[in-house]
Amino acid sequence: MARIKRLQVDPIAEAKRQWLAHGWEDAAAGMALVTSITRAQQILQARVDETLRPFGLTFARYELLTLxxxxxxxxxxxxxxSARLQVHPTSVTNTVDRLEASGHVRREPHPTDGRAVLVVLTESGRELSEKATDALNAEVFEKPGLSRADTDEVVRLIARMRRDAGDFEDPRPIPDAL
Incomplete structure (x- = not known):
């Protein structure tokens, strides 16, 4: 991955300082949170993209194969x-089109619902998912950039935010907490 020159000041901390200086105290912490999460997502996504590139996969294609x-x-x-990946059906259709063209999935009619179509993993798709998962585990997931305790805490906090935003309900029985 190409390294960018480190900045002398954290631009998000500077933005928060500016928010405070402009009298937006009530919004400053939230602005810092949103921009921090957005920047962290960019950093992690770049690492994922770099790891998946040799496999000819985008993260969306990888997610579908692994699902x-x-x-x-x-x-x-x-x-x-579409529901499990939390994306629009059109996005799944486009992803399936690409994976089908490369022989990693195929479409089949649903056996009992004439309106539905099944997406089926092929042997090459299974092998590709396994290899890509090994690479992601080694290059990204095992070393996310935070300690295990910090990683667990961030995941727990974001899960609470997601749940409170209506992203999911607590299942019954409740699994171990994130």
Missing amino acids: LRFSRAERMPMASA
Whole structure:
């Protein structure tokens, strides 16, 4: 990954200082939170993209392959994939189109619902998902840039934010806390 020159000052801390100086005290912490998370996402996404590039995958394609690999029969309705990946059905269709063109998935008619289409993982898709997961584990997930305790705390806080925003409900029975 190309390294950028380190800045002499943290631009987010400077932005917060400016928010405070302009009298926006009530918004300063939230602005710093939003821009910090956005920047952290950019940093992590760049690492993921760099790791997946040799496999010819985007993160969206990787996620779909891995979702299928983890499903019981390595197949699911496209609508279910859309819901589980939390993306618009058009995004899943485009992702499936690309993966199907490269032979990593195929479409099949749903056996009981004539309106639905199943997306099915192929052997090459399974192998690609496994190799890409090994690379992501080694290059990104095992070394996210924070200690294990800090990583667990950030995930816990963001999960609470997501739940409170309506992203998901606590399942019953409740699994171990993030």
